Amino acid sequence: MTEPAFVFDLSTALTIGAIVLLLICSAFFSGSETALTAASRAKLRAQADKTADPDAHRAQRALQVTDDSERMIGSLLLGNNIVNILSASLATALLTRAFGDGGVALATFVMTALVLVFGEVLPKTVAITYPEAVAIRVAPVVRVLVAAFSPLVATVRALVRGLLRLIGLKPDNEGRMLAMREEIVGAIALGHSEGAVEKEDRDRLLGALDLSDRTVEEVMKHRRHIEMIDADLPPEEILSRVLSSPHTRLPMYREDPENIIGVIHAKDLLREVERLLRDGAGDPEQLSGLDVMKVAMKPYFVPETTTLDEQMREFLKRRTHFALVVDEYGALQGLITLEDIIEEIIGDITDEFDVVRNEDVPKQDETGNYLVDGAMTIRDLNRALDWSLPDDEANTVAGLVIHEAQMIPNEGQIFRFHGFRFEVAARRENRITKLKIRPL
Structure with a gap:
């Protein structure tokens, strides 16, 4: 007995129409998932804050949809799987009726090609190219779908979390917030590597982000370099030293x-x-009665472990720019100013009274070596030459060499670590004063 011939009737037309509609739905779900996950929340927030922008309200809805990304993705995946499976089933039924048992293989091939091209690659390509634009347009519909699928998605979420706990994994709900800073840092670094962000702009942005991770100890002026005045000196000598100093404040x-x-x-x-001279009718002898401690400010001490962000806030709160740094035993370690912290963001600040030391600027010789002062901070060296030497274990270049060598090297010794060659060019007592460095 022969099988009846395939007849293109209303039922066939409706089936084909349903498959096309389901493919469009599949494209919508795939594109929406890609757009909403790839869209920058920072850009959406900026657009939502522009009240004059006609898309501001839709951008706000897109932000609301992506607040719970797990529920959003669960709803979109649920809808996508439903329409893909249903479209494959209808195609299998249609082609089986037309070609018999061979229709199953044909339906698999045809639907795989259609879903891959029109349901996955094409919409996701558009969504990844214009993520914010697509996200604000699909957000209203996705919001309704998330609400409709919420009970089923909640059940699936509970099941998935239970399975994860069985294998020792615990979902981190705060992970995205904690990774926000790393995402910003990565975006800045990527922008610089691609030429979209200038080196100076990158250094300023990263410097501002690093304030909460860096301590006063890392940027302070060491006590060996602090200019101080003995309070028991004659007033004329104190006045002379203050006027000859390039610094405004002196301990x-x-x-x-x-x-x-x-x-x-x-x-x-x-x-x-000026007051003494005025009261004494301009007689210089009046300066002998100058009481320096009468006009001296009370010293402000801070622990060396204070973060730069916290110290900057304290400077602004106290309306002062100068602090002395002490260790856990109260011993003086150095001093820090508000200018030192600002320089961590924008780079060195010099005025007409600053002494610019050319030897602090790394110079390259004919062999490719850079002559570096041992007291130069690793951060300044990285900024100047765009290197990436680690500064976790030491603040200065000399400190890094001593830490890696586990000794105080002698002049002429050579070390290789972190992709660089270090040669001790000069040593004074137990201090490395000059180093020759070049990338390997």
Whole structure:
């Protein structure tokens, strides 16, 4: 008995129409998933904040939809699987009726090609090319679908989380928020590598982001380089030293440099000098009665473990720019100013009174080596030459060499680590003063 011939009737036309409609739905689900996951929430937030923008309201809806990304993706995957399976079933039934048992293989091949091209690759390509534009347009529909599929998605989510716990995995709901900073840093670095962000702009942006991770100890001026004044010196000598110093504020000590008793500001000192001269009818002998401690400010001490972000806030709160840094035992370690913190963001700030030391700027010789001051910070060296030497274990270049060598090297010794060649060019006592460095 022969099988009846295939007849193209209304039922066949409706089946083909249903398959086409389901493929369109598949394209919508696939494109929506890609667009909503690839869209930058920062760009959507910026667009939503522009009230004059006609798409601001839709951008706000897209943000609301992506707030719970797990539920959103679950709803879209559920809808996508339903329409794909249903379209494959209808195609199998249609082609089986037309070609018999061979229709199953034919339906598999045809639907795989159609779903791959029109249901996956094409919509996802469009969505990944214009993620924000597609996201704000599909968000209203997706919002309704998420609400409709919510009970079933919640059940699936509970089942999935239970299975994850069985294998020792616990979903981290705060992971996206904690990764926000790393995402920004990565975007800035990627923009620089692709030429969209200039090196100076990258350094400023990353410097601002690093303030909460860096401590006062890393950027302070070491106590060996602090210019101090003995409070027991004659007033004329103190006045002369203050005026000849390039610094506006100078710590004052008595008997021992560790015993800081005040901080003198050049402007306060000059005001007191002007008052004495005015009261004494301009007689210079009146300067012998100058009481420096009368105009000196109380010293402000901070622990060396304070973060730069916190210290900057304290400077602004106290309306001061100068602090002395101490360790856990209260011993003086150095000093830090608001300018030091700002320089971590925008780079070195110099004025007409600053002493610019050319030897601090790395110079390259004919062999490709850079002559670097041992006291130069690793961060400054990385900024100057666009290197990536680690600064987790040491603040200065000399400190990095000593840490890696596990010794105080002698002049002429050579080391290779972190992809660089280090040669000790000069050493004074137990300090490495000059280094020759070149990338390997």
